[in-house]
Amino acid sequence: MGWRLPLRSLWRNRRRTILSLAVIALGTAVSVFVLGFLENSRLQIQDSSVQEYGNIQVASPKLWTGTTDGYDYLIAASDAERVSALLAADPAYRGSTRQLQFPGLLGSGRETHVVRVTCVEPANGVLDFGDHAVAGRGLVTSDSAAAFVGRALAKRLSLSVGDPVMLTLTTANGAYNASPFTVVGIYQYSTEQFERQVIFVPLAFGQRLLNTAGVDRIVVSLDGIASTEPARARFTASLVGTGLSLEARTWDELSPFYRQLASYFSALFAFLSIVLSVLVFFIILQVLTLAFLERTREIGTLRALGTTRQEVFRLFFAESAWLAVIGSAVGLGLGVVLAGAFNTVGIQWLPPGTIDPVKLAARLGPTTLLVPLCVSLVATLLAALYPSVQASRLRVVDALRVE
């Protein structure tokens, strides 16, 4: 009778049960879908951030804190060599590039534009953006005075592959420098701002332009995002042994946009979860309280037959537990179907600051399924507490008097 009586009571009051199940299922399904959608967006931005920053960057803290005096944050070539070798020994290491970044003015003869020159080791597969080429090619090791520019910048300066451009900059020791070079390729990226601002040149060429042998960071690519934090801890420990004032920062620390967005998504989902659980809570509370009132006489009978208060509480709570389990499970299924249908339709939109439309999708995983499931279960069971306690506390004679 432990499970039979609650289940039969649910079956007897089918309309009320269906209403309760619909509320719980709908709340769960909406949560699953929205969390899946937010998770997909977060993961897209995460991928793009890792593409942009690598998993970990090693540099002088001055580079990030902005307390620089000229280019005093540069890492000497020999030190960079030593550190690169150290990092390469890590088990999660997949590749790295020494990098040098500086501002410059890029002129096409007709127009100039402020750019961030990013000097990379060509064709090493880490942050050289070679696989993003939409025209021409990425940088190769034999390149010297070559540039790989963004699609938005190319459009703005009317550049094509093979066009000559002029880069003007201030060298590390404060002198003016200008150098002609050739556009060897045009890349595309997810944000227009990046395409417009960042140009890639070979590291050796960039060092010559800036008149330095140093680099400002070493960008490391790892075998997965999950490896980032453990690898950072190992890098930090290894760097202490070098005696160099270098620090390892992770991609999410370097990407304020990701951090803001991730925290915004978390807040959005928390808010939505709270709204939905409060809604589920009050509707279920209302439904169960009504059920409890309707069954006062039945409760009186059960108590008169010798059912203890705890047993009455368990009976009522078991009904809600069934509702919670069935409703949440149905909601989970509904959420998966909803997400699947949404992904199949393939709606696209153009996020602000991007050039290419992005496919909207809901990505479901253990978290996106378990969190709504738990929220629904907890909201329903919490809602069941009050009527169950009330049912168990009824005075038998009062309950039996109710018609």
Add this chain to the structure above:
Amino acid sequence: MGPGSQFCHVRGAKFLDAQRLTKTYRVGTEIVYALRDVNFAALQGDFVVINGPSGSGKTTFLNLMSVIDRPTSGEVFIESQATSTQSEGQLAYLRKTKIGLVFQSFNLIPVLSAAENVEYPLLLQRRPKAERQERVAALLAEVGLSDLARRRPNELSGGQRQRVAIARALVSGPMIVLADEPTANLDSKTGEAVMDLMRRLNEEHCVTFIVVTHDPAVSRYAGRRVRIHDGRLEEGEGDGVAASAA
């Protein structure tokens, strides 16, 4: 020998003893007496009919005897144990094991079949399944409802429902069955059949029956007749033992 015979208790032993019971209710600023200084004792095997008009305190009396309510003053002893000091859990245990209840409106659990309703008290006692099945089948046979064991209460007539309720009251082998207006919702013929059944079960199982009713016709089944009026008991005809007006 009926299926309840194994629970047949010693006829004539004092099971229930109520002493100087008073029950009052507060209505606004006024204190209303439902029962006044009532003494009552029931012996094993008694068939007591307590008769009285509406509002005379019948149900209040029965509620106190079945320990689902507590008196304002006085004491109910069950097997010489005072009940006023017992916890809710202990009183529930008494109801579960020693007291059977029959209600005016049958009070069957609507989602359970006739057999399951009868089985319920045994489940509360955590009796083994085989024993439960055997007891339920025997009791249903005894009240003549074997064929309707799987029916839900809403598929049974009033008389059939009351017979299920009687079977439920007897299934756990109680010392006493308290029936509150058991014939009030039945036509006279069905009412007679139900009373015949209770009387027979009383004789076969030697279970004490206390029936409260406003129906004078029920009194003819009484082994002992008690009248209740304005919250006071008056011993009537029969072989009454210990009823007294205060």
